[in-house]
Amino acid sequence: MIATLFLLFWTFFQIGLFGFGGGYAMISMIQGEVVSHYHWMTMGQFTDIVAVSQMTPGPIGINSATYVGYTAITNAGHAWYWGVLGSAVSTFAVVLPSFILMILISRFLMKYKNHPVVENVFSGLRPAVVGLLAAASLCLMTPENFSTPSECPWQFWISVGLFFFAFISTKVYKISPIHVILLCGVAGLILF
Numbered sequence: 001m002i003a004t005l006f007l008l009f010w011t012f013f014q015i016g017l018f019g020f021g022g023g024y025a026m027i028s029m030i031q032g033e034v035v036s037h038y039h040w041m042t043m044g045q046f047t048d049i050v051a052v053s054q055m056t057p058g059p060i061g062i063n064s065a066t067y068v069g070y071t072a073i074t075n076a077g078h079a080w081y082w083g084v085l086g087s088a089v090s091t092f093a094v095v096l097p098s099f100i101l102m103i104l105i106s107r108f109l110m111k112y113k114n115h116p117v118v119e120n121v122f123s124g125l126r127p128a129v130v131g132l133l134a135a136a137s138l139c140l141m142t143p144e145n146f147s148t149p150s151e152c153p154w155q156f157w158i159s160v161g162l163f164f165f166a167f168i169s170t171k172v173y174k175i176s177p178i179h180v181i182l183l184c185g186v187a188g189l190i191l192f
Helices: 002-018 023-037 043-055 060-075 080-112 116-139 153-171 177-191
Strands: none
Touching (some): 002 060, 023 043, 023 116, 153 177
């Protein structure tokens, strides 16, 4: 169990260190590590964790780390109180790099924010953030979320329709994301 706790800490420390773009950009990184690399949980469990992380207050990356830490330890067969420790370790690890970097950067950023090197670094990070956000979106487009046309065509086409409704209503019509989430939730209750 100590080895799993250490791996949780190291994994989420790296995710926190390289997770540029916020919590949504971290989702694909978290999924790659906890589902594909370490097999701490199934894709279905990870999808549930992402859904719960979106519904609970706080940043999605930190919420996901908390839930993954608990689930990874309990899936390994340990008691719930060790799962709480796994949650604490994962949450601390994902926040630690940002905390350290903010302390270091805040001292120098205001002084050098208009320096060409700093501007070039941020210009280079913008496309990476867009790519990570796109990867997070693609990670969630799985049969567990959308079904498939052969398994359940009704669920698949309703899911695709709700996806496009959410995209168009926020991008084109500038409807508040809160209203879109509520409308899609009501549609999901009625249609599924």
